[in-house]
Amino acid sequence: MKAQTIVDIKNLSFYYNQQLVLEDITLQIPKGAFIGLVGPNGSGKSTLLKCILGLLKPSEGSIRLFEKPFKEFSEWYKIGYVSQKANSFNTGFPATVFEVVSTGLVSKKGLFKRINHQDRKKIIDAIESVGMGDFQRRNIGELSGGQQQRVFIARALVSEPEFLILDEPTVGVDAKTVQNFYQMLGHINKEKNITLLLVTHDVGTITDKVSHVACLNRHLHFHGDTLEFSNQKDRLSEFYDHHVHVLTHDHGGCDKC
Numbered sequence: 328m329k330a331q332t333i334v335d336i337k338n339l340s341f342y343y344n345q346q347l348v349l350e351d352i353t354l355q356i357p358k359g360a361f362i363g364l365v366g367p368n369g370s371g372k373s374t375l376l377k378c379i380l381g382l383l384k385p386s387e388g389s390i391r392l393f394e395k396p397f398k399e400f401s402e403w404y405k406i407g408y409v410s411q412k413a414n415s416f417n418t419g420f421p422a423t424v425f426e427v428v429s430t431g432l433v434s435k436k437g438l439f440k441r442i443n444h445q446d447r448k449k450i451i452d453a454i455e456s457v458g459m460g461d462f463q464r465r466n467i468g469e470l471s472g473g474q475q476q477r478v479f480i481a482r483a484l485v486s487e488p489e490f491l492i493l494d495e496p497t498v499g500v501d502a503k504t505v506q507n508f509y510q511m512l513g514h515i516n517k518e519k520n521i522t523l524l525l526v527t528h529d530v531g532t533i534t535d536k537v538s539h540v541a542c543l544n545r546h547l548h549f550h551g552d553t554l555e556f557s558n559q560k561d562r563l564s565e566f567y568d569h570h571v572h573v574l575t576h577d578h579g580g581c582d583k584c
């Protein structure tokens with residue numbers, strides 16, 4: 328049986344005023360995928376996410392979500408989003424990890440509804456699934472940037488989304504922590520069967536963690552599974568000539584990614 332298509336983007340273009348930022352993007356994300364969307368700064372990654380989330384309206388083309396035309400889609404609780412700005416959190420904010428994660432239930436429960444036993448279980452489960460079980464009572468401001476980012480992911484997970492979008496969650500996080508972080512995401516993808524769209528400007532760190540890669544630089548320069556991605560490096564080199572270089576022996580790709 329064919330997997331459900333979570334996101335189906337066809338011939339999407341987007342302009343900010345007169346500036347063409349996304350051009351003729353066609354991209355499908357099947358259920359269960361862990362897709363890495365890579366591209367340099369300013370390549371349109373966040374803009375594409377905002378189109379998917381309905382925060383920006385594409386100038387041309389169409390988006391289907393969970394196999395419904397965009398206008399008919401209303402099950403937004405199925406989609407979790409951790410924005411690029413999440414890690415610039417006010418570190419003086421007086422809230423514990425548990426409290427921050429519990430706010431992820433607000434949209435479902437309304438702000439002043441009390442947390443019941445079942446909610447508490449969901450909150451603890453979300454905190455544990457990002458490896459922060461020992462930090463529940465800690466103040467969010469006392470955590471490192473990488474730990475805070477895990478807490479924001481737990482907050483997105485607590486409402487049990489089927490599809491989670493993360494915009495550059497590892498900016499400012501050191502290399503070893505980044506690897507652990509991706510491992511944690513791989514676990515969420517497989518164990519919880521959550522489809523993941525991870526945005527990063529660094530292709531080198533993700534190719535052995537994700538199932539699919541999409542290289543964006545206004546155009547979508549490549550989209551396929553990780554095996555195709557490493558096999559494509561020669562063709563990409565030929566096709567894009569001097570714009571392309573092979574990053575390492577292990578990781579194919581182009582300098583546009």
Ligand SMILES: Nc1ncnc2c1ncn2[C@@H]1O[C@H](COP(=O)(O)OP(=O)(O)O)[C@@H](O)[C@H]1O
Pocket residue numbers: 343344348366367368369370371372373374375
């Ligand atoms: N609100 C905005 N108004 C005008 N231009 C914007 C706005 N946001 C982003 N841009 C421009 O659109 C391009 C793509 O930006 P963005 O999607 O944020 O790229 P990325 O996330 O890959 O770094 C950049 O040239 C950026 O300057």
Ligand SMILES: [Mg+2]
Pocket residue numbers: 372373374411494495
């Ligand atoms: Mg961005």
